[in-house]
Amino acid sequence: MLNSPQYMTNFTSNDETKIKSKKISGFLQSRIEAKDFPSAVYLVAEQGKIVLQDALGFAVVEPKKIEASVDTINDLASLTKVLVIGLLCAKLIEKCEINLSDKVLEYSHFFSTELKSEVKIENLLIHTSGFQSWSPLYLVLQNFSADFSPSDWLNIVSEIPNENPLNSKIVYSDLNFIALGFILEEIYDQPLDEIARKEIFEPLYLKDTLYNPPKELQRRIAASEKGNEFEKNTCIEQGYLQPSTTTEDSDLFRDYQIWGEVHDGNCWFMNGVSGHAGLFSPVEDVFKIAQQFLPNQTTLLNPETCKLFRTNFTPGLNEARSIAFQLAETPESTASKALSKDSFGHLGFTGTSLWIEPETERIFILLTNRTHDHELPFVNINSVRRKFHELATEILSAKES
Numbered sequence: 257m258l259n260s261p262q263y264m265t266n267f268t269s270n271d272e273t274k275i276k277s278k279k280i281s282g283f284l285q286s287r288i289e290a291k292d293f294p295s296a297v298y299l300v301a302e303q304g305k306i307v308l309q310d311a312l313g314f315a316v317v318e319p320k321k322i323e324a325s326v327d328t329i330n331d332l333a334s335l336t337k338v339l340v341i342g343l344l345c346a347k348l349i350e351k352c353e354i355n356l357s358d359k360v361l362e363y364s365h366f367f368s369t370e371l372k373s374e375v376k377i378e379n380l381l382i383h384t385s386g387f388q389s390w391s392p393l394y395l396v397l398q399n400f401s402a403d404f405s406p407s408d409w410l411n412i413v414s415e416i417p418n419e420n421p422l423n424s425k426i427v428y429s430d431l432n433f434i435a436l437g438f439i440l441e442e443i444y445d446q447p448l449d450e451i452a453r454k455e456i457f458e459p460l461y462l463k464d465t466l467y468n469p470p471k472e473l474q475r476r477i478a479a480s481e482k483g484n485e486f487e488k489n490t491c492i493e494q495g496y497l498q499p500s501t502t503t504e505d506s507d508l509f510r511d512y513q514i515w516g517e518v519h520d521g522n523c524w525f526m527n528g529v530s531g532h533a534g535l536f537s538p539v540e541d542v543f544k545i546a547q548q549f550l551p552n553q554t555t556l557l558n559p560e561t562c563k564l565f566r567t568n569f570t571p572g573l574n575e576a577r578s579i580a581f582q583l584a585e586t587p588e589s590t591a592s593k594a595l596s597k598d599s600f601g602h603l604g605f606t607g608t609s610l611w612i613e614p615e616t617e618r619i620f621i622l623l624t625n626r627t628h629d630h631e632l633p634f635v636n637i638n639s640v641r642r643k644f645h646e647l648a649t650e651i652l653s654a655k656e657s
Contacts, residue, residue, distance in 0.1 A: 276655070280647045281310045284640075288313040292635045293607050293624035295324035295478055299539045300648045301619040304553050306543065307655070308648060315478040317629035318513055322475060329464055329477045329538050330623040331519050333604030336535040337433045339545045340452045342565070342580025343556065344440055345381060347455065350561040353443065356381070356579075363439045366407070366414035374422055377439075380432040382569045382577040387431040388419035392491050394508055394525040409526065410438045426575040430522065430532040437531020449529045459556060460544050465537040468528040469516055477536065478625040479515040480606055484508075486632055487521045519606055519627060533604075539621055542610060546619045549600070549612055566598045566614045584611070592642035594649040595620075609641050618652065620645055 284296040295313035299306055309326060316322040332339065348354040356378035360367045367375060371386070379385040396412050413435050420427055437448050444451045449467040457465050469477060488509045491497040509521070518524050520533035528534050537545075551559030564579040576585035581600035584591035591599050591611050601611030607626035612619050622644050626634055 276651055277308045277310045279651065280308060280644065281312060283643060283647060285312050287640050292637055292640060293626040294629045295625055297324055297326060297328050297539045297623045299543050299621045301543055302652060303617045308651065315625065316515065327476060327538050329469065329473060329536050330608055330625065331480055331606045332535045332537055332608050333520060333533050333606040335602055335604045335608050335610055336533050338580045338602045340535055341433050341436050341531045343456060343548055344451065346557055346561050346564055346579065350558050363442055364410055366411045369414065371418045372414055379422065380436050381579050383426045383428050383432055384423050385432055386418040386420045386422045387429045388416065389427050389429045391416055391431065392496050393522050395496050406438045406441050410435060426570055426573050426577055433532040434530055447529065448531065456545065462541045462544060465541040467534045469536050474516040477516045479513060479628045480519040480625060481627040482513045483511045484521055539623055542621050543619060546610055546612055550614060550617050552617060565600050590638045590641040592645040594646045607637060611645060620648055
């Protein structure tokens with residue numbers, strides 16, 4: 257793996273580290289045996305040094321068995337929102353190229369409708385836009401015959417009716433970050449994957465973090481769901497499809513083993529590149545991007561800009577949200593009570609999670625592939641995430657005493 261000396265990891269797989277990691281690894285192995293997920297890769301760091309790390313289980317069960325390793329590349333799903341969009345927006349904010357108070361209408365004429373004209377960049381970043389949580393945009397796509405451009409997708413998002421009044425409550429929505437992705441493309445006048453490569457991946461020497469991984473990387477990638485049965489069922493439950501619709505008579509849902517391409521349906525129809533999903537990365541690369549949110553470790557931001565990620569922008573609402581992240585202050589947060597209330601984190605549908613505790617400069621990363629080799633319904637692993645943070649904090653605290 258290519259690393260700049262500044263970004264060489266400090267992890268050494270010695271006996272002491274293995275002993276420290278044993279408790280976490282034992283717990284995660286028990287959840288693998290319970291069929292919560294087929295594999296887990298984790299990393300815990302403190303003040304820039306990797307302290308705990310391991311890989312367990314099988315990254316691929318079908319069509320062949322491939323063991324997970326610390327180099328396994330995962331479909332990060334919604335971690336894309338923070339690792340790409342959150343970071344890029346913070347860079348633009350500190351350069352005064354965008355402001356949180358800017359209306360989205362300033363960047364896209366599609367947001368000129370009465371319900372959308374007052375939506376601000378901040379609303380998209382903290383999920384107070386009033387947008388509904390999810391919509392299968394590819395079903396709307398069927399109404400168009402021309403090839404879709406970024407402006408076409410943004411137009412679709414702008415036409416979807418609001419679910420709630422602006423600023424009334426937090427409704428976590430993919431649509432917010434889909435819109436932000438296309439707005440960033442307008443600002444940079446480049447495709448989003450190129451922006452991310454030039455602004456984040458190359459400066460951090462991240463060779464294996466990318467959208468649309470090439471075929472030669474497939475054996476290193478954790479597999480996902482076989483077909484899009486979950487998303488098809490969701491479309492039926494929400495009234496987008498008739499119950500009689502089958503995978504065989506529709507080309508909207510894949511029926512093969514998803515392995516090496518994005519799991520999310522909307523992102524897949526956007527050619528694998530979006531603001532809400534699509535990023536693939538191994539755990540140590542995730543760690544290097546996560547360091548950019550901490551003032552004493554970032555090289556891509558000014559240290560004071562990092563306050564954006566630990567500041568509660570939604571006091572009094574149903575969740576505590578900072579720029580792009582959820583705060584541990586949120587009731588029932590997956591951070592667990594072990595992490596401080598101004599810790600910030602995010603989850604991914606495929607089974608990924610990232611939490612950062614700013615005061616201690618601790619980073620907690622857990623990557624699983626819960627959608628692979630599992631019949632529906634998928635397991636809700638939030639209790640596993642909380643226990644992971646509790647065990648890791650316990651080990652770190654014991655190290656210091």
